[in-house]
Amino acid sequence: xxxxxxxxxxxxxxxxxxxxxxxxxxxxxxxxxxxxxxxxxxxxxxxxxxxxxxxxxxxxxxxxxxxxxxxxxxxxxxxxxxxxxxxxxxxxxxxxxxxxxxxxxxxxxxxxxxxxxxxxxxxxxxxxxxxxxxxxxxxxxxxxxxxxxxxxxxxxxxxxxxxxxxxxxxxxxxx
Numbered sequence: 001x002x003x004x005x006x007x008x009x010x011x012x013x014x015x016x017x018x019x020x021x022x023x024x025x026x027x028x029x030x031x032x033x034x035x036x037x038x039x040x041x042x043x044x045x046x047x048x049x050x051x052x053x054x055x056x057x058x059x060x061x062x063x064x065x066x067x068x069x070x071x072x073x074x075x076x077x078x079x080x081x082x083x084x085x086x087x088x089x090x091x092x093x094x095x096x097x098x099x100x101x102x103x104x105x106x107x108x109x110x111x112x113x114x115x116x117x118x119x120x121x122x123x124x125x126x127x128x129x130x131x132x133x134x135x136x137x138x139x140x141x142x143x144x145x146x147x148x149x150x151x152x153x154x155x156x157x158x159x160x161x162x163x164x165x166x167x168x169x170x171x172x173x174x175x
Contacts, residue, residue, distance in 0.1 A: 093139035
């Protein structure tokens, strides 16, 4: 049975130029180049709560915190008795992803990560400190904080005021 009238092909379809079309940006997200901050000093560190994590204590270097389009970058310091790990990282809020740009050396210099990639932030049982930074401090409602000062305020308060009770209800975080 033949069609009742002419059928438009995809090439013949009129292009939508209305408000609905303007809502969607088809350009791929492009990350701005990361510039390594000065190495962190103890007096610039702000501790953040990750709940019961054993011996590890986590800090953000307040001078390294920066905010870009859907991206928050920071220096992360993890300390335990006798050991300190330092890394310069980023969190992509809408995608719940993280990237390590560089690792700190004991002599106070940076070693850039080889082939840094965006990786999914795991559930709290495997990636608790990054999950907490994403859900409770830097990406409330899956959107990045608007400024470094907003992130610093959230760290000082112990949580961003707009953070949900749990970003993933299946993964409650004991506090």
